[in-house]
Amino acid sequence: MSGSPIELSVPSDAKELPNVRDAVRGWTTAQGWDEHDIADLVLAVDEALTNVIRHGYGGAAGKPIELSLREVRDGAGRAGVEIVVRDYGRQVPLDRICGRDLDDLRPGGLGVHIIRNVMESAEYSHAKGGGMRLVMRKFPRPAPGAPAEGETKA
Amino acid sequence: MSHQLDIRASREAERSVVRLSGEIDLRTSPTLHARLLELVEARPKQLVIDLAGVSYVDSSGVGTLVDVKRQMEKRGGRVTLVGLQERVRSVLEITRLDTFFTIKASVDEAD
Numbered sequence: 133m134s135g136s137p138i139e140l141s142v143p144s145d146a147k148e149l150p151n152v153r154d155a156v157r158g159w160t161t162a163q164g165w166d167e168h169d170i171a172d173l174v175l176a177v178d179e180a181l182t183n184v185i186r187h188g189y190g191g192a193a194g195k196p197i198e199l200s201l202r203e204v205r206d207g208a209g210r211a212g213v214e215i216v217v218r219d220y221g222r223q224v225p226l227d228r229i230c231g232r233d234l235d236d237l238r239p240g241g242l243g244v245h246i247i248r249n250v251m252e253s254a255e256y257s258h259a260k261g262g263g264m265r266l267v268m269r270k271f272p273r274p275a276p277g278a279p280a281e282g283e284t285k286a
Numbered sequence: 287m288s289h290q291l292d293i294r295a296s297r298e299a300e301r302s303v304v305r306l307s308g309e310i311d312l313r314t315s316p317t318l319h320a321r322l323l324e325l326v327e328a329r330p331k332q333l334v335i336d337l338a339g340v341s342y343v344d345s346s347g348v349g350t351l352v353d354v355k356r357q358m359e360k361r362g363g364r365v366t367l368v369g370l371q372e373r374v375r376s377v378l379e380i381t382r383l384d385t386f387f388t389i390k391a392s393v394d395e396a397d
Binding site: 146147149150153171175178179182185186242243245246249250 | 313
């Protein structure tokens with residue numbers, strides 16, 4: 133799993149989402165991710181951009197969103213992906229960004245819950261110069277039958 | 287893979303069946319929401335939403351389905367989801383809505 137990082141500038145418009153999903157699917161496929169993980173990564177990026185469009189920019193079109201994907205390694209040397217989503221919209225208090233209480237079945241508010249569920253980590257911060265920065269990381273799921281982390285094959 | 291969403295509805299006795307094909311995201315969910323609410327207003331006893339042709343759904347699509355189910359129940363009707371592809375089912379499981387919805391394999395089994 134290796135390859136050049138990609139950086140995309142995306143206007144805040146829901147019409148852009150299919151193109152972004154295609155780009156993420158293409159890059160992660162080339163990186164050798166399996167189908168299930170690719171679907172998770174595509175969904176996480178879609179949810180992150182959807183939140184920026186709806187909440188960061190309040191539905192205003194044509195505002196800038198920067199997206200990047202690059203390979204990273206964890207402490208054990210496992211290769212994974214780091215995805216950064218940066219906008220220049222409203223700065224949401226960090227303690228108010230949390231997954232929705234799933235017992236409260238109102239529409240909306242599901243995006244952060246999904247992101248936190250499908251990614252290994254997802255950290256929001258206030259970007260320098262305004263807007264929000266989201267850094268998400270994911271490492272491949274072990275192949276079926278592979279030893280769990282910390283285990284060795286006999 | 288089609289990025290559009292095709293919506294085809296039919297009325298069968300006291301139920302409406304709507305067959306969806308394509309992707310449900312922030313771009314397509316407002317149209318879907320509006321169309322499903324039109325069907326709800328016709329007050330069928332059951333609204334069957336066939337997702338067999340849906341390859342992708344995100345939180346905006348899930349939110350639409352939640353709201354439509356609520357609106358149906360307010361009018362004494364019920365919603366049944368059928369034909370879920372694995373990935374669509376997975377999103378419902380992640381959001382723990384797989385038990386909130388009545389889910390059947392196919393339109394024929396939705397009675």
